Amino acid sequence: MAKIQMKTPLVEMDGDEMTRIIWKQIKEIIIEPNVDLKTEYFDLGLKHRDETADQVTIDAANRTNELGVAVKCATITPNAQRMTEYNLHTMWKSPNGTIRAILDGTVFRAPILVKGIRPFVSCWEKPITIARHAYGDVYRDTEFLVDGPCRADLVLTYPDGRQESQTIFEYKDAGVVQGLYNTDKSISAFATSCFEYALDTKQDLWFATKDTISKKYDGRFKEIFQNIYDTQYKEKFEAAGITYFYTLIDDAVARVMRSSGGFVWALKNYDGDVMSDMLASACGSLAMMTSVLVSPKGVYEYEAAHGTVTRHYYRHLKGEQTSTNPMATLFAWSGALRKRAQLDGLKDLEDFADRIEKASIETIEEGTITGDLNNLLDNDNKKTVTTEEFLRAVAAKL
Template identity: 65%
Template structure:
């Protein structure tokens, strides 16, 4: 079989632990036999990020802006425990996802991968719920510190004009921790525009939620900017028969649980991080959640919404077979290849991405699954748990028939 040709590279960002192992297995089993793959490769593994003082993450993000499409493996964001696991680390490096999102200034759209054999634990959910997550600022670009004595913290902004504004944050009578977060109006507007356009493109209602009753200025700015930007999309929403509404985050959670799904739920950065995990787990598995970062200029980065599957990685290091679900990572690759095909006018490459996804669904519908899904299938559905390589081989067999 002649391999499908590419004309422009896509940016490939390798990652950590078990997902790094799956990354190589997916390429070897599902992509390289069929596609003459062209990528600009960046190793975002934790130790290489440390060796480059995290410059490799910045370089990968800038390459993504250059080429327009990227695919990223899950990566480690080190905490204190990770610093002990990896004593070579010279710094507790920031989230690479946060760095990339900051440079691209995009919005992350996360949607569960649904199959009939696995029903959501929320029994009234009938359609996927897409989380639109703002991808800049808040706690992900925050600075924090710890103090040990009584005192007063202030927040000061000094403008280029020299004018300064100062607020008292809090006066404390002993040890305390502090955090300063920010966001930019330009980024919030990009977030709003991306959400409204995505709702139009997918013909879905859009919900947006913050906590402006508490953070009256900070979250209030998000609410105001969304309302202002909606005026530019209102007519198209009415034409398509779709709606936009704002509500508080706690009310939104209650509404989501009572709903049937089938809409986009836009959230601030941290809210979107947490709620996308909740939605993906309720629909079945964290490994069954697509994630795509869309920048204002159309640049896209595809990744899995889950972490590096540390527990399975330690089993792998002991020589044990693991039944790690690769679906979200496969869909990151298929999404990137489809987008590259669309941008370059390569119908065969775009079709390959679609057929790869079809082969995944065919495999799952045949009852061949990783262990995490077997325990979730509906009564009466016959499912067999296989290890990761066996699962990939089963997909490859079906993919080859579709391409023949």
């Protein structure tokens, strides 16, 4: 049978460890037998990022802005142990943080729900979508180790030489200090993306920060969201029959845990990172979570919401079989192919992306699963298989 044709390439960002192995398997088993795959390949594996002084990450993000759609494998954000393990020149920042800063978008994450896996939060009936701000905060921070008594000041210097300063802390001994930042432009883009996504999906939008403590930093987020809603979206939301409201993040967490789901929950960068993992775990597995970065210009970058599955990778290096769940990475590929198809008017490619997801979900619902779902799926005929066996079962359904 003739392969499905593509017009415009995807930006393909390869990654690290076990997810890099799964990435190759998905292409070989699921996609390439059916699609004449066109991608522009960027190797974001940690070794290559180090060799290029992380320029490859910047190049990949810039090309994504040009082509409009990317798909990204999970990547390592190095710590001190990785510095030694990979003999790195420096402790490179999060590649996701770099990409998000360049695209200036919002990350939308939602669980992949299947029959037979009941969310641990029993009242959740519909998926909750996490809208995570994708710029600044701890992912682009500046940090110092304080090695003795000193005074830490926060200083603003304007082009005309005018300065404003505040003392952060008077250190009497060693410690740490951290500086975070954000911009009105990025916060506004975040808010606009959230309001547009909520309208597009006809879902209520919640936004939560901690402005009672962070009166200026978090308070600025709250102020910008409310202003954009009041001046641009209030009437549209009312006409669509959906609502927007703000609450403190601790109150939001309590509300979320007793809700039935079916709404968009907008959060700052780090809050969104943590809460999306909580949401994924509560719905079954970190590997059962979709993630897409949407920029204000309509650029899309699809990725898995989890990490590189290091523990399984070390077992793989020993020649052992692993049962790593490929669903999030598989849905990153299907999401990117679908969006590319929609932008290029390729109905057959869009249908293929839909069939990938349908076949994957049916494979799990019929009992063929990876090890992480063994204690979660309610099915008397369930069978735990390796990653490759799972992907071949999906391919058979296709």
